[in-house]
Amino acid sequence: MFTTIPIIILLLPLLGFVLMIFFGKKLPRQGDWLSSGLISISLLLSIYLLINKVSSHSEEMISHSFTWVLIGSGSIEIGIAIDNLAAVMLVVVTLVSTLVHFFSMGYMKDDVRYSRYYAYLGLFSFSMLGIVITNNLLLMYAAWELVGISSYLLIGHWYEKKSASNAANKAFIVNRIGDFGMFIGIMILFFSYSTFTFEAIFSSINSGQLPFGSEQWLTAAGILIFCGAVGKSAQFPLHVWLPDAMEGPTPVSALIHAATMVAAGVYLVARVFPMLTSDALLVIAYIGAITSLIAATIAITQFDIKKVLAYSTISQLGYMIMALGVGAFTAGFMHLVTHAAFKAGLFLGAGSVIYAMHESLHKAKDHHTDAQDVRNMGGLKSKMPITYITFLVFTLAISGIPFTSGFLSKDEILAGTLAFSTMNGHWILPVIGFAVAAMTALYMFRLLILTFHGKPADESIISGIKESPKVMTVPLMVLAALSLFVFYSFNPLGAASGWFYAAIEQPMSVVPELIQPASAHVFHEAVENIHGMAMIISILMAGAGVLLAFAMYQWKKVNADKLAEHAGVLYKGAFNKWYFDEFYSKAFVGGTIILTKILRWFDENIIDGIVNGSAHITKIISSISGWIDNNVVDGLVNATANTADRAGGLLSKIQTGKVQVYLVYVVFSFLVLFILFL
Template identity: 40%
Template sequence: MLDYVWLVPLFPIIGAIINGIFGTKLSKKTVGVVACGVIGLSFLVSVLVFFSLLQLPPESRSFEKIIYTWITAGDLKTTVGFLVDPLSMIMMLTVSGVSFLIHIYSVGYMHDDEGYKRYFTYLNLFVFSMLVLVCANNFLMMFVGWEGVGLCSYLLIGFWYQRKEPADAGKKAFVVNRIGDYGFLLAMMLIFVTFGTLNFKEVFNVAHHNFQVGSLTITAITLLLFVGATGKSAQIPLYTWLPDAMEGPTPVSALIHAATMVTAGVYMVVRCNVLFTLAPISLTVVAIIGVVTAVFTASIALAANDIKRVLAYSTISQLGYMFLACGVGAFSAGIFHLMTHAFFKALLFLGAGSVMHAMAGELDMRKMGALKSHMPKTYWTFLIATLAIAGIFPFAGFFSKDEILWNAFQKNTVLWALGAGAALMTAFYMFRAVFMTFHGESRVDEEVAKHLHESPSIMTNPLVILAILSAIGGFVGIPIIKGANIFHDFLAPVTGEHLAGSAKVTLTNLAYASSTAASSGEAVHHSVGLEVLMMIVSLAIALGGLCLAYYMYIKNPSLPKRLAEKFKLLYQLICNKYFVDEIYDFLFVNPIKRGSEILWTFFDVRVVDGMVNGSGRFVEFGSSVLKRIQTGYVQNYALSILVGIGAIIGYFLFM
């Protein structure tokens, strides 16, 4: 079945083509069936490929399927090929599985929208691009998928382009991502110049055996790659596009935040873990940017009142956790959190969409309250997702978040402290959202309150499935007999390359040998008691955030307003997102606009238009001169002929 991995991205693009070309002639039901069906088939093939991969011994779980040679130019030879290994397998299952549920939900959510057929065309194209990105066997193919998700995010964020806000948000996402993509493009060029190839296995093999730790070339490559990751995964300083991306349809937000786009940067860093491990400076930068982003954006979510923007800043913060994991060398932990986050973040966004569906599009949590009795399925599933993201045992987020904090604690206590602070804020703002939306007194508009209802089953069924995954998904990462960890052992052939030292075996064998040695006791041991203690501390932090939110928004609901008045400057600073957008506008956007206007006024209008218009004026002047000669009088023409003949005779006589 490994030979058929190409079907995984093929099905979504077929769906996009069918709906894109024939959508106007198909019924809404047919469009929905086609769009959901192709993603379902993609997920089914991913499952079959997964079981085929499991049949191979761990050290051999890496398979390349070359479709054809794409580019041959000089030393550059690039193929259209797909790589099946544990990392790409986890991403394929996560992307196709979560996307399938979001597609089903979208059938109900977007049913009455005029752009229904266009929406599903874009959605299928989005999933296709992400699957190309995670299945690619070389940097150029990855870049194609990378740019594809960037384009689709622009199309879907600005889906309701008739309104100014979505159109502006789509442009902002596109432009900010291009800044990061420039870094990725430069990194790719430097990789080709350095290694003479863009194939993952060839690059990583040469890097592992021929470059020393701390190599300036590898450091430059990894820092440029991380610039690309900060754009796509919305990290400081390129995070500002993601909150504005909430202007798109809510299922799009779920797809971007959970299954596609923003996880691409994390995936790219983990895929290139061999390079990053050879560049300690780059890893330090990754860890610092990740943890600072986690804390910074979590603090903004504390005072946000738009339910989707709370979730948006939450996503940026959780992505910061993933980069923190990568920065401290815990690449498996980063992917583990990426997977669990996909479950509960998709659930949170779809739950928010269900609330909006009942509230006639209302997003302000201050105008909600007491929705629990009206929307029981939405409430309980949203609560499960909140328990998961807050890191409450035994939900999925507890295991992945705790593992990241433990690895950070082993490397640097400052990183752990900042990560723990972000965890406290996460628990607080998420339970704040739950209490403001579903509990307390109703603040719903009277007209809206008359029509409050639970969403239809086509929207709530995906919520239930995601709730189950959010509840039990973390157990795949629990150490079992003799300390074996199913998830980490599965990923070991990809994330353990840098631990080995033999130059005579493949990277996969190297990694497997290293991970086996580590699990058998040759690695550095840590205190089990200390790990349990840190786990208890982590859980206590999450419970502390829960209790604080309960006290402020249920037991003493007037307290938040009093605190906002007491700390007015701080509150305004947070509410205005630390004025980062305004600072960017002042330092970059406005000067670029003014510079563009100057260039337009001088170069475009005076130089370019001047040349074009000047040639026209020159011809006009010449024609006006000739026009005076063409009088229509025969005697004038005869005189002209006589003068001409005289000039010719004079020329020959005197020359």
């Protein structure tokens, strides 16, 4: 059962993709019911699988492999594996995908490529599920690249828009950079162990067999594989693609940028966690912390509702990566799951607002107002009550307010970073963690207040706004319910006593003792000892962020514009996304153009110069050779021929053809010889 059901879960979205591509336009409603039905079945099977797996109280991985390729005396095996980690992830992917399918029935109903959109959703879901259930790096990398292709197709769905096609290209290219590093890391492991299977690699490392016999190579392999996560999970410095990807349809943003594609990187780190050395984990922790801080500062300054959520996603992904880096494995993965619900809800809630704004602006024949700029919103609370209430729940969850799922996971992450710092002295990590907690509450409640509270800048803009249809609001209500604490632990102030912590345990490190991270037991004790302090600081920081947001945007006690003006270069830098895009454009795009110009000059002047010079010299040599041939060689040949011709002419005079003359010549010759010899 545990190997058959996952294959069915995997293949149903692929079946939907094939059917929708070939027959979608011919089906009733262009087949949205078919694609949505198939992914719904996958969801039900995933829930059934998770319940059975968790209720068995076994963390054992159930796998099935077969030989794919024979190479000499060796072979490459591929297959699937299901443990509690994979079972939970299957539910996360299929749940968000199912809700996005149904939400899209309302949001995308008049789209010109409606059936193709649903086909691409199926392809994307298939690719993500492939990453989740595989038991080896080879199939994971193949599914990894399929996710890249399908996300490219979804982000660029409205390819007639230049911004959308550029965003799709940017996402695809930036991800390839991280994927290249991941590929090198995989190859290091394959050439060291002649296998791609996780368990076989872990077993070899545990027995003391290191890549090329070096601790540094094991660390390098771990960091290089992490490069794939840097790309997919939009970590610094490859985070620049995700905000631009908001050019795709909003349900796509919820699917790709909330729970699935961007979570693939976190899942990758969790899957290879046993082989990561302490040095690799430290690099991972700092990359996550830097990412979280940079994205949070940018999110505070943005006005596009989807851009705020995009940078929020990057920041929260940094939280997850930081948690895994410091060893708070379960907390990091739990935040992936809780974040999937409330961030998908936030994106779909934003989609509900944008949909209503578009409808209202269309009726008012206003084609100039930006439907995504929160400065054009305000006062939507009374017009869209369901969207507002659910959006409020999601905002509370991401801000880490008690009684929400976000509080449980974020509290454990902060406790983990604080415990790590007490053991290793890296105090900057918890400082960043708590600072980002305050900033998250600030920018999310800023977004909530500007969108739903107060009064709009222009009453005519929202005069025609009404609540979105049920096919869009029901998914919001489902996700809002899943953003409450009770689904993960019955203790609203602690996740450690819940089913999630019991089901997802930190895997044992398999690296040698000298280079392995601190034991999980010691770390967990440190977390327990410091958990209360971390929770109090976390609540205070979140509360401070909420209070400041209301003071600035609701009560107007603090002038946000003047504060931004006083911030000066800091605000300008954050508003302009710290100029990462400009720097990359100058350094890499511009640098590539300069390099191509240099190579062109080198080609035209050096390479072509050598070729043309060689041709000129060859021409001169050919001319000399031709003169010698014409004048010397041909001269000798012609002189010989002329001499032979003259000799032949002289001899021809005595060749009369008369016998009598020849007899006279013979007699004359005889007489001459006779006289000479005599």
